[in-house]
Amino acid sequence: MDIARLDNLLLELTDSERAYRAGARYDWCDAFDWDFQPEIDDNHVHKIGNRMRALHQKGMPEGLSIVRNSRFNPVPEHVHDYVEISYVYCGNAPQIVNGAQLTLAQNEVLLLDAACPHAIGELGEHDIMLSIVISRPMLRRSLDQSLSSAGTVSRFLLNALNDETDHRGHVHFRTGGSRRVRRYMQEMLCELLEPTAASPQIASRLFELLLVELMQSYEAALLQTDAPALPSAQVAAAMSYIERHACDCTLDDLAHHLHLSPNYASALLKRQTGRTFMQLVQESRLTRAAALLDTGATAEAAAREVGYANMSFFYKKFAERYGCTPAAYRRRLPR
Structure with missing residues (x-):
């Protein structure tokens, strides 16, 4: 027809x-x-x-x-x-x-x-x-x-x-x-x-x-739309989830946790935080790695603990975030 x-x-x-x-x-x-x-x-x-x-x-x-x-x-x-x-x-x-x-x-x-x-x-x-x-x-x-x-x-x-x-x-x-x-x-x-x-x-x-x-x-x-589509409580829930699961968190995992589709969750996080999902994950990992270095952990141990398998990538991202290498970050600590 x-x-x-x-x-x-x-x-x-x-x-x-x-x-x-x-x-x-x-x-x-x-x-x-x-x-x-x-x-x-x-x-x-x-x-x-x-x-x-x-x-x-x-x-x-x-x-x-x-x-x-x-x-x-x-x-x-x-x-x-x-x-x-x-x-x-x-x-x-x-x-x-x-x-x-x-x-x-x-x-x-x-x-x-x-x-x-x-x-x-x-x-x-x-x-x-x-x-x-x-x-x-x-x-x-x-x-x-x-x-x-x-x-x-x-x-x-x-x-x-x-x-x-x-x-x-x-x-x-x-x-x-x-x-x-x-x-x-x-x-x-x-x-x-x-x-x-x-x-x-x-x-x-x-x-x-x-x-x-x-x-x-x-x-x-x-x-x-211009109006916030993701309530502040859900943004907080998303950030908390990323912090807790930063070492192995995926966008699909986060979306399932928030009951949203992956593309939708990613776009809304970008709109309301100014950062992409992966940027938020990297920030959380690096913050945790810095905290481990503060306790005396080696760079290799800190990287492995927060989910980095590639040490070169970890060094690069750490330097971008803190302006120094993990070793220099540890040396700044009082002995």
Whole structure:
């Protein structure tokens, strides 16, 4: 299927949309699950959607489905019992999420956990919004294939798999300029509308790629903001971790400790300390080496203790930091 045909199919009005445009209104009472009315902040919120039906769709892998939202038909505040991704193919989509107004622009994505209350405003004729419905097993498989446990998006998805956590979270991805998000969505839609025997496997891989792109886009956007993104408590925790593990600390270790992705942790440390991760590690090692020299340790013993295997490199870095060789540093000590 070519993209022009895909665009035309998505823009075609259904019979129900023509009726809504003419003034008819859908009776949402028929869609509510009256046996499930969670109380959120002292308000009863209805559940919409049948998980058993929503997660079985021809051309899609088990646990993943895509539906186009009806235009001219606002959706009242509700929750689901599955994770949902809203994607605006074209136009805009006004929403209220957790009581706050939010507008999704073209090519933007909204990730909603199961118990996040949200409402969708009336979509116009050229406003096309798609909803991706995801089961927990599908999420787990996708995480195993595409994401580590670090990063904002993967932490959100891991939270969605946990029965003991709050499921009212959401993440807004301002991915309007991302060619990958649009391409992955288009290719998934083509597999849905013209399915083959390989479509479920292809759609599954495309979904994994979509998650990776969302994670990268979100963290790149955070790094471009002027506001501090890493709380001072986490900076202190990062510095303490580096001091304790300087002899064998890696960026991956630190990122895992902070529950961040390595690139994100590195960039934020640079922003808030003015030094790179390796500069911080070297400083901590050299400070510890100097302390050992103060106690009478030899240069070789101090270097080995703080993790330097290359003595020439240790001498070079020590001289850069203290302006003298380790031997000269020891000789300055009173006898």
